[in-house]
Amino acid sequence: MKRLKQSNAYADVAIVQSVEATDDFTVVFTLNEPDASFLDKLTSSAYSILDSELLKRHGGSDNGGDTARVWLDTSSAGSGPFVVRSWSPKELVLEKNPTYWGGNVNIDTVILKKMESVEAELEAIEKGEIDIALDLGVQAAGELDGRENVSVVSGTSVLLAFLAMSRDSGLAPEMSNPKVQEAVRYALDYKGYLALAGENSTVPLNFMPLGFTGALTRDLKTEGRNVEKAKELMAEAGYPAGFTVALVCPDIAMEGIDWNMVALKVKDNLTEIGIAVNIETLEYPQFYEKVRSAALPFYLAYWSPHYYDANSQLAFLPGVGENGTIYGRRTGWAADADNQSLLDLAAKIRGETDEALRAKYSKELQREYDRDNPFAFLFQPSGFFAYRNDTLAAVAYSDLSKKIELRELKAK
Template identity: 35%
Template sequence: MKAGRLVVLVLVVALGLALSGCSSKPPSTAPTGAPVAAPPTSAQPATLVMVMNMDDVVTLDPHHAYETTNLMIHASTYDTLVEFKPGNLTEVSPRLADRWETSDGGKTYTFHLHPGVKFSSGNPVTAEDVRFSWTRLKNLKDNPAFYADLIDKVEAVDETTVKVTLTEPSPVFLSVCAAPAMSIVDSKVVKEHGGTDAADADKTDKAKDWLDQHSAGSGPFIQVSWTPKAEIVLEANPTYWRGKPKLDRVIIKHVADPTTVLQMLQRGDADLTDSLDPDLVEQAKADPNLKVTVGQTLNQNYLAMTSNPELSKPLADKRVRQAIALSIDYDGLIKALLRGYGSRAPSIIPLGILGVDPSMTQGRDLAKAKALLKEAGYENGFTVDLSYGSNPTRETIAAKLKSDLAEVGITVNLKPMEQSVYLSEMRAQKLALCFGGWTPDYLDPTMWTDYFSYHDRGIATRMLYNNPEAEKYAKIIDTEFDTAKRAQAIKDLQKVLMDDMPFTMLYQNQQIVVMNKAVQGFAYHPVQFVNFADLSK
């Protein structure tokens, strides 16, 4: 879990795990061979130019990468066994796997691959490629290797059947399978370029450099080049099993300056950007050649409050924590900081996740906050330190929180720190009141319920939060395969957290997407942003 990492986000949903099989569309008939790009035609190639800040890219090997931009690239150059489609983050859909079933109480998953699918090289996609891919991911032991932590063994039963044995029964695993890090690579091609799935792959695998510049997948596009901090070029896979993309080429250019991004869109030098600065939105809306859409991310910023009296006697009383949550002008914060491009969920589990009901969200209520403080014996207020990792955005948040709490008599001493110092202090359980960000690594509610509920994990540990009732519901969410029961447990957990109030969500980011009006088919995805196969121009 990447606390504070800005994503479109792994990246990222309780996810009705449709554990019964599903069927997908039959593949297009594709010629054999080893295509590297779409063949030339007399018509003008359909090229889409995207501009964005992509200085986070350090590798494009899907089993090494653990940043943000790579999620978008890998979603279009590789396939996973299953996927979450835009607009539906509560149901797992088939991708390479037509269907699947569980056995042994949820400890064993058996996937049945769509027959006839080929990699862009012309090699068939087989169960052995799945086994190799997930074993390589695990044995590389790099940042994304944790996605394979649940896996004990992967077996290729036959050409199109994969049997996965987990370390323990888990309803979460199917959601994890949709993560771009779980992409299926062409084992023959990767081995030809020095790749291995051996136990010592972290020392002996040599394929990363080649995979930085070329894809080895079965996705709708083929990566043909990457120039760090300059551009990434993708070309259509003419034999893609779901049909050749409408775009012939996608060029993603690195442009860090927000004003330059808008100017390129206005001049027609670019077709799409993933995130426009809120201060520039009105200019974009005024341009008749551009269209603006807003996507709801799963990224959030939260305020955390200890319940340990040794760190803060006032905060140890849940009435005080409730009063603080009711004192915050959330709407004003979203307007001032995000120009209104933000939202809030009832607790720390974001909007878009199974079991999250927006109508439960509480806003500001100063009268109730003051009454709670009086009831707790703090009618005249108290003083508390607010700690945070300093940057311009967080300074704005801190100043707003200080001002809001002053209205109910609470004096806040601001304690800005370097981010590394802040994280060290938080992990050492030294902070009474602090705020930070949270971004999911995969799309399952456990990305929130585990780390904000269990006393021995994540933010709950760092804030010394320990509530057996919260852990009871978190355990149900961890282990229950029935979607309805899981959703109810999430609702019940939210009620516990809203009553105990160890955390309150300050805001959930929204993403401002701008594109040329000629671009069609865009569907926002909170993890991978977009699949370029959906677009035309």
């Protein structure tokens, strides 16, 4: 836990008051306040248990100056089903851990490769050069459908695609206006984004993805697109003739979806209410640094939960400064008397262990949140992957993480 203080993940477990190993197989955590998600947090990769003595021999430290990362890039000090044999920017080779405690591991070696393009990935799985093709989009998955010895699997991911609009008037006074931000939400063609995202995709009401406690979806008949309402809000905000703004997006694909395609659709939607959008694409490291430093007034992004519990999504609540939230800080959305009700409901969700009550509070929070926030949540996309059914037994997404569990893979 001391070592975690040097990482971004520490905020999730800052409530830990003390940790005590009472015997060889028992660890007691004492918390400063109730946290219904604490055990879920500990399943996150950021909190993986590593061999402390081994790490210290390779530069590990819990007092600052930790240099073990270089060694960990090509070695293992954990207790999972696989250990690292080799690593390079384009390939990671894992081997079965002979001392794994969690049951049988069916595959001896797993090779994870970075493919140069979707086309190269499709060609490789058709030829049998790879056994699994990950992060396929709707179009790529469709191209493989029905191909000999290839099975395509889809399911709803836990990712969220969204627009963020800063409340910092110093960045872009027009976009920081709450009425403009509401107008943007009304202007969006949610059905069109679902078509981009593919089968099994959904539109969440806001920050809680389907599958999490009390998650609500947007009713596209009553809460969907309304261009006339959006124009009214633009006029109320003082911009009946519209304005020009830059929309920044990263140069990556998410679940096989090209961000530029999504950005172009946003541009088309907002043109109808007078907002002229100039799309700017940044390399992901540069984009992420600008997001973290709250330097962007309007951007397209995605969110992947840090751990699989509703509390992880409270990162989208208001709050700036040292005790703020992740996206409160990134959008300059301060906590104040007008949004105190959101924080009160969030506090109930954090500590409540009765799932029925948590679901009730979660739904109330999402409804209240939808009245005013600096985001527009576009979709929760489908995840697609394909596998060779002549070399592997049936492969499926994990119900919890919506990812493939490598230790459950079985060769034919």
